[in-house]
Amino acid sequence: MVPVIEVNHLSKKYELGVSRPSEDSLRDMLMHGLRNSWRTLRRGSTTDQNSSEPQWMWALRDINFSVELGGVVGIIGMNGAGKSTLLKILSRITDPTEGYVRLRGRVASLLEVGTGFHPDLTGRENIFLNGVMLGMTKAEVLSKFDEIVAFSELEKFLDTPVKHYSSGMYVRLGFAVAAHLDPEILIVDEVLAVGDMAFQKKCLGKMGEFGESGRTILFVSHNIAAMVNLCQKGIVLQQGQLTFEGDAKSAANYYMGAVSGEEKKNRSHTTDLWSARGRLPQFRPWLCKLELYDGQAIALDGEMAIGSTIRVLLQFLLHQPSANFDARINFVDMYGQVIFAARSTYDRDRNWGERSGQQEMICEIHDLPLTPGEYRIEAALVIDEKCVDYVENAGHLKIVGSDFYGTGKIPSVGFFVHKQSWHLK
Amino acid sequence: MSLGREKRLHTANHKRIKNLWRVARRSCSLNTMMKSSAELLLRPHTGWQPIDLREIYKSRELFGFLVWRDIKIRYKQTILGGFWAVFQPLTAMLVFTLFFNRLAGIQTDGPPYPLFAFSGLVLWTFFANSVSMSSNSLVGNQVLVSKIYFPRIFIPLASIGALGLDLLIGVLLVFAMMIYYRWSVLPGALLIPVYVLGTLLAASGLGLILSALNVHFRDVKYAVPFFIQMGLFISPVIYPLRYVPAGYRLLFGLNPMSGMIVGFRHSLLGGPTDWALVLASLATSVFLFLAGLFIFRRMERRFADII
Numbered sequence: 027m028v029p030v031i032e033v034n035h036l037s038k039k040y041e042l043g044v045s046r047p048s049e050d051s052l053r054d055m056l057m058h059g060l061r062n063s064w065r066t067l068r069r070g071s072t073t074d075q076n077s078s079e080p081q082w083m084w085a086l087r088d089i090n091f092s093v094e095l096g097g098v099v100g101i102i103g104m105n106g107a108g109k110s111t112l113l114k115i116l117s118r119i120t121d122p123t124e125g126y127v128r129l130r131g132r133v134a135s136l137l138e139v140g141t142g143f144h145p146d147l148t149g150r151e152n153i154f155l156n157g158v159m160l161g162m163t164k165a166e167v168l169s170k171f172d173e174i175v176a177f178s179e180l181e182k183f184l185d186t187p188v189k190h191y192s193s194g195m196y197v198r199l200g201f202a203v204a205a206h207l208d209p210e211i212l213i214v215d216e217v218l219a220v221g222d223m224a225f226q227k228k229c230l231g232k233m234g235e236f237g238e239s240g241r242t243i244l245f246v247s248h249n250i251a252a253m254v255n256l257c258q259k260g261i262v263l264q265q266g267q268l269t270f271e272g273d274a275k276s277a278a279n280y281y282m283g284a285v286s287g288e289e290k291k292n293r294s295h296t297t298d299l300w301s302a303r304g305r306l307p308q309f310r311p312w313l314c315k316l317e318l319y320d321g322q323a324i325a326l327d328g329e330m331a332i333g334s335t336i337r338v339l340l341q342f343l344l345h346q347p348s349a350n351f352d353a354r355i356n357f358v359d360m361y362g363q364v365i366f367a368a369r370s371t372y373d374r375d376r377n378w379g380e381r382s383g384q385q386e387m388i389c390e391i392h393d394l395p396l397t398p399g400e401y402r403i404e405a406a407l408v409i410d411e412k413c414v415d416y417v418e419n420a421g422h423l424k425i426v427g428s429d430f431y432g433t434g435k436i437p438s439v440g441f442f443v444h445k446q447s448w449h450l451k
Numbered sequence: 452m453s454l455g456r457e458k459r460l461h462t463a464n465h466k467r468i469k470n471l472w473r474v475a476r477r478s479c480s481l482n483t484m485m486k487s488s489a490e491l492l493l494r495p496h497t498g499w500q501p502i503d504l505r506e507i508y509k510s511r512e513l514f515g516f517l518v519w520r521d522i523k524i525r526y527k528q529t530i531l532g533g534f535w536a537v538f539q540p541l542t543a544m545l546v547f548t549l550f551f552n553r554l555a556g557i558q559t560d561g562p563p564y565p566l567f568a569f570s571g572l573v574l575w576t577f578f579a580n581s582v583s584m585s586s587n588s589l590v591g592n593q594v595l596v597s598k599i600y601f602p603r604i605f606i607p608l609a610s611i612g613a614l615g616l617d618l619l620i621g622v623l624l625v626f627a628m629m630i631y632y633r634w635s636v637l638p639g640a641l642l643i644p645v646y647v648l649g650t651l652l653a654a655s656g657l658g659l660i661l662s663a664l665n666v667h668f669r670d671v672k673y674a675v676p677f678f679i680q681m682g683l684f685i686s687p688v689i690y691p692l693r694y695v696p697a698g699y700r701l702l703f704g705l706n707p708m709s710g711m712i713v714g715f716r717h718s719l720l721g722g723p724t725d726w727a728l729v730l731a732s733l734a735t736s737v738f739l740f741l742a743g744l745f746i747f748r749r750m751e752r753r754f755a756d757i758i
Contacts, residue, residue: 040756118493118600120755126494133491144520147528155520158513159599210489336453 028130030211030242031116035091035125038111038266041082071073085111087266093259096387098243100253101272102281103263106176109246112263113137115216116213130240131210134160138187138215140200144188149180149199152188152275155202157346161371170206178202213244214399221278248358281359287450295325299405302417314384316355318423321390329423331428332398332436332443338368338389340405347382350408353388356404357396357423364404365396395442398427464717502744503589507602514605514612521613528749536617537624540572541578547572551689561692562720566628570719571688571712574619574646577678578654578708580609585658589754590665591703596754603751607662611654618647625719626741646715649736653707656739663750666758692725704731707739 086108093099103109114120117125117135117386142159143152153174156169167174178198201308231267238268253260253274260277262270262284271282283318299313318326321335330336342352359368368375368389403421427436437443476592507514526532544565551557552564559567592606622643629636634677686708687695695703703709710732718723732754 067610068517114597114755115493118491119597121495123495124495126492129491129493132489135600137598138594142595144524146524147520151520151523155516159595164512234471356726413682 027094029128030095030097030130031093031244032128032226033089033116033125034127036112036166037084037124038086038108038115038116038120038121039082039123040085040111041234043284056218066392080222084266086115086122086263086345089263089268091261091268093242093244095242096353097255097259098245099259099261099262100257100277101244101246102250102253102277104281104285106265108261109263112265113213113215113246128287129211131342132161132208133205133211133213134209135213136204136206136215141198143188143196144203146187148179148187149184152199152298153203156200159204160204160207161209174202174206175206194387209241211242212242213246214245222418223379250362253276254361260298276309278360296298296420299417299420302419304419305415309413309415311416312342312345313405313420314343316403316405316417316420319345329424329426330394331426332430333393333395333428335390335392336394336423338391338403339386340389341386342407342415343384344382344408346410347380348379349380350406350410351381351385352390353387354404354408355405355420356406357394358393358402358404360400365401366394394423395424395439396443397443398425398436398438400424415433464468482710488499495684498749499745500746500748501606502604507604510601510605514609517605517609518612518615520609522616525613525671533620536620538575540569540621541570541624543576544569547689548609557690557694560722562634562722563632563685566625566632566720567635567716568689569628570625570716571686573618573625574650574712575683575686575688575708577621578617578650578711579682580617581651581654582657582661583675583679584610584614586661586665586671588658589662590758591671592757596666596758603754604659604747607656607658607747610632615651620704622647629719634720637721638720639721642718643715644710645733646711646718649707649714649733652675653711653736656736656741657744659743659747663747663754666750666754682706682708685709687735692728700725700728700730704728705735708730709737711736733749 089108089112091099092217094433101109101112101376111120113135114127115122116133117137118214119137123293140156142156143157146445147155153171154164157170157174158164163169175184178201180195180199182201183191183195191199225349226250243257245253245257256273260270260272260281261268262277263283264284270277272280296315296317299315300311302311302313305311318328318337319337319339320326320330321337323337326336337357341354342353344351351370353370355368356364357368359365368391370387370389401423402419403423405419406416427438429435432444526535529535531538547568548565550567557564562570588607588610589603595601595606596603626636661671661675683689683704685703692700692709692713704727710729712730713724714729716722
């Protein structure tokens with residue numbers, strides 16, 4: 027069968043900074059001379075012109091894959107792996123530098139819900155504007171208008187400018203328009219992950235209704251769990267290159283392995299939380315560092331056997347005196363599920379009184395009964411029931427198989443192990 | 452915020468999505484052949500390329516909607532609303548009449564100075580606003596450029612299209628003034644569309660080039676108002692052509708607006724005219740427009756990467 031999406035030796039090069047225009051720009055032709063003279067004027071010298079080598083990076087390098095009719099393919103990768111770039115090329119927003127993409131069928135791409143809404147226009151006006159922008163004809167919008175309105179559940183606010191909408195209403199209207207696009211190829215950037223559940227249900231139901239013709243979906247995600255749940259096939263991007271292609275579950279496994287592999291390079295028992303990346307904007311650092319030790323207080327560099335005892339040292343700074351602080355540690359599996367949560371407030375003998383300044387707490391977890399696999403550790407600090415700091419990647423733990431039950435068999439199925447006994451009656 | 456609760460919720464959500472998705476997918480029959488044969492090839496573009504007229508024709512409705520949007524939002528939350536469309540040329544006419552006609556003593560070749568000035572100003576204002584609005588249009592619609600695809604050329608052109616309404620009102624006002632001054636309408640008025648078109652081409656060409664340049668260099672934003680101001684003085688808006696020495700006329704005609712204003716005025720108010728100048732300006736307009744199309748096309752590839 028002819029593939030519906032065919033990506034062939036696709037590459038995309040980006041310039042870094044503005045050190046030098048690439049060879050294919052008008053700027054090169056028209057403005058280069060001007061720029062130089064301007065620089066000369068400004069600096070009063072002719073040195074420092076283009077002395078640096080051309081600086082660019084490949085956001086995508088030689089990507090090849092194809093999607094069959096009706097395929098649902100997820101693309102995962104870390105930030106900067108090239109997911110967004112790929113999406114932008116597929117959506118025609120930017121040109122590839124090399125290679126090509128062939129799309130067979132009517133394409134709709136949703137990089138954002140409600141793009142192109144104008145805040146000053148009413149809901150009604152925006153439905154038309156957005157629908158036509160996304161590729162519908164006016165007649166199509168008109169014929170589906172009532173459906174769209176009913177779908178969005180915004181009948182009452184149709185003649186209100188959308189700038190007065192709540193963010194939820196805004197998303198609903200955006201979805202409603204997008205849901206009625208009726209494309210053959212749908213390229214989505216995790217937009218399904220927004221909106222309230224009841225509304226998501228409607229959206230997915232709507233997709234089912236489309237029905238008759240096979241719909242091909244390309245789902246770009248930062249969330250492995252979503253990818254495994256939604257897609258048949260998975261593609262892993264790493265630093266602009268396609269490193270894995272296969273069924274969704276294997277892709278997820280590969281991705282997790284790759285992530286931990288990258289972390290292994292600088293893996294140690296200690297993680298700097300103070301300057302951790304990816305801290306949510308509402309938080310300033312309180313957590314300083316997290317260290318892992320085994321039961322004998324020997325530093326643990328991220329690997330331990332099933333059922334071993336682990337000690338987690340959490341260092342944090344109390345910016346204000348507090349008697350009601352709660353240090354929290356979560357063990358999260360590769361699907362993003364919290365498998366085990368430890369909290370200092372779970373300690374019965376807790377009687378620390380008011381503290382301030384730098385604190386160190388050690389949490390000893392006896393016989394951690396997790397099955398083999400990769401686990402991420404999250405750390406959070408809660409003061410007076412309010413989360414003040416949270417680090418998503420506070421540590422990494424690999425549980426390796428061991429003879430937990432003492433039977434010569436290594437348990438691997440399920441989330442946890444637990445001592446058990448069997449009797450034959 | 453409870454970390455644990457949030458995570459649990461998250462997980463529960465995913466399970467629900469999973470089930471819904473299954474239901475949704477089951478009702479799609481996946482093996483039917485696709486009806487549409489639309490095929491799209493996305494590949495690198497290099498060098499100079501003509502614009503894709505077919506694509507533009509296909510999405511013409513969107514152009515209409517963008518024009519409509521620009522008209523609709525332009526005077527939102529203003530008290531005077533559409534009156535602003537004529538406010539600018541009207542006040543300019545009053546000021547110019549006072550200073551250039553009464554004080555500086557500039558004389559026309561016949562028509563009353565206010566009518567003379569206003570007829571020129573209507574066209575000039577359209578041109579000036581078109582160039583300044585369109586040159587900022589891409590930068591002002593960053594989200595559209597970086598998140599959605601449609602022919603980008605629509606963005607600057609729609610902002611000019613939206614000003615067409617102002618121009619129409621302006622022209623009607625010129626006719627109203629002619630009635631007021633008892634100035635009879637000449638058959639030459641049939642040529643008005645030619646001069647409007649010339650102005651449109653020149654404004655579009657410049658708008659396309661400047662809007663594209665603006666994506667790379669925000670200098671454009673500061674340079675445009677200044678040059679537009681200068682442009683008023685090198686176009687025969689305030690003064691009749693008679694004030695330009697004959698030897699410089701053709702050079703003067705390289706300014707597309709010279710010929711358009713001269714011609715526009717001639718077709719409305721009559722009097723002598725310089726056809727060579729009009730033709731030179733028309734040629735410049737067409738050239739600017741074509742250059743704009745090609746330059747825009749060439750630069751548009753990198754908009755999303757740079758904007």
